[in-house]
Amino acid sequence: MEAPAAPHSPADRPADVRLTVNAPEQMRELGRRLAKLLRAGDLVMLSGELGAGKTTLTRGLGEGLGVRGAVTSPTFVIARVHPSLGDGPPLVHVDAYRLAGGLDEMEDLDLDVSLPESVVVVEWGEGKVEELTDERLQVVIHRAVGDTADESRRVTVSGLGPRWAGTDLGTLSA
Numbered sequence: 001m002e003a004p005a006a007p008h009s010p011a012d013r014p015a016d017v018r019l020t021v022n023a024p025e026q027m028r029e030l031g032r033r034l035a036k037l038l039r040a041g042d043l044v045m046l047s048g049e050l051g052a053g054k055t056t057l058t059r060g061l062g063e064g065l066g067v068r069g070a071v072t073s074p075t076f077v078i079a080r081v082h083p084s085l086g087d088g089p090p091l092v093h094v095d096a097y098r099l100a101g102g103l104d105e106m107e108d109l110d111l112d113v114s115l116p117e118s119v120v121v122v123e124w125g126e127g128k129v130e131e132l133t134d135e136r137l138q139v140v141i142h143r144a145v146g147d148t149a150d151e152s153r154r155v156t157v158s159g160l161g162p163r164w165a166g167t168d169l170g171t172l173s174a
């Protein structure tokens with residue numbers, strides 16, 4: 001049976017997709033699928049507690065985009081640029097925890113790529129990203145249970161703003 005549409009979502013907003021991801025490799029696979037939906041100028045905001053799997057998802061995204069360099073936690077840098085190995089957009093992986101202000105501060109970092117020509121993935125962007133853009137793909141990852149030994153994660157993907165209107169996120173759960 002079809003899940004009912006969220007009562008307050010505007011008609012042009014794609015239905016949120018909710019997934020259960022049972023292992024790290026599945027999280028990477030989700031990232032690879034997400035990559036197929038992304039193009040230059042897109043912003044992906046990843047939310048979820050410490051160790052939820054944000055970087056693991058980004059690793060798959062990097063694989064899917066075909067970018068250079070291993071995606072690792074950007075903990076000691078604010079942003080890491082992974083250039084495309086082909087002719088696709090670079091991946092800019094941001095740890096917003098270290099950005100005092102918002103994403104506009106990124107313009108001052110002297111990255112050698114332009115954000116509108118990149119796919120930008122932000123971890124820990126809550127409260128810093130929302131005001132700057134209402135167009136983003138939002139991914140929220142929760143541990144299914146509090147138990148840190150449990151590998152299953154609940155993932156919700158939402159497309160916000162005109163960019164995502166009309167995009168079928170259902171391909172992510174295929």
Ligand SMILES: Nc1ncnc2c1ncn2[C@@H]1O[C@H](COP(=O)(O)OP(=O)(O)OP(=O)(O)O)[C@@H](O)[C@H]1O
Pocket residue numbers: 021022023024027048049050051052053054055056057073123150151152153
């Ligand atoms: N289903 C799962 N999906 C993703 N990661 C999982 C899963 N099950 C177990 N893990 C493990 O959880 C850890 C997730 O770490 P990761 O660095 O991706 O999280 P994070 O959300 O980026 O954390 P941080 O908040 O520190 O940036 C990894 O060690 C990964 O192997």
Ligand SMILES: [Mg+2]
Pocket residue numbers: 054055056073074123
């Ligand atoms: Mg991380």
